[in-house]
Amino acid sequence: GENVEQHPSTLSVQEGDSAVIKCTYSDSASNYFPWYKQELGKRPQLIIDIRSNVGEKKDQRIAVTLNKTAKHFSLHITETQPEDSAVYFCAASPFYNQGGKLIFGQGTELSVKP
């Protein structure tokens, strides 16, 4: 069935270093891949997303890459800051950014040490 695997489950970096989180999806029909950030005790919020017809997207210090052949997508955060500390969830959907149904990965707890 539909499944998204996310690695690593925890990630600790020094402030200023880069962080990379990787996800693999199983459903070939997936065509929309968002990333959500959830700070402790708060609601998840979208930080970046990518559609299947795009290989890479960047927004300031955050970038996402997609390899459709390998069914693999990654989140890259450069120049990390303490406020980047949170749980990050990748997700996949076959509904081309229509909202609603997302299959989420298990989450990565990122800790940025000052």
Added chain:
Amino acid sequence: KAGVTQTPRYLIKTRGQQVTLSCSPISGHRSVSWYQQTPGQGLQFLFEYFSETQRNKGNFPGRFSGRQFSNSRSEMNVSTLELGDSALYLCASSPGTVGTGELFFGEGSRLTVL
């Protein structure tokens, strides 16, 4: 614009009871989806409603049900509660049409089953 509002925020029930959770989406949003969040399973999709119709459904037992009203407000019901139903239940709203996929989450309803 007011955000997504969920009530109640916290509730405690005992095994065998039932519970109803409510979600008021952002004004103008027609899609409401529900997710169960637990430490071990991450964010799991329950169902999505769009214009009062269930548009997508996850892999949860029939004890989990939902509905959407004409004003887009949604309720989910869990009958015959089990200990394993203890979780944070998040609802999310979006406009629900292609290209408008960002989900806006509420703060969640934390259910404890004793």
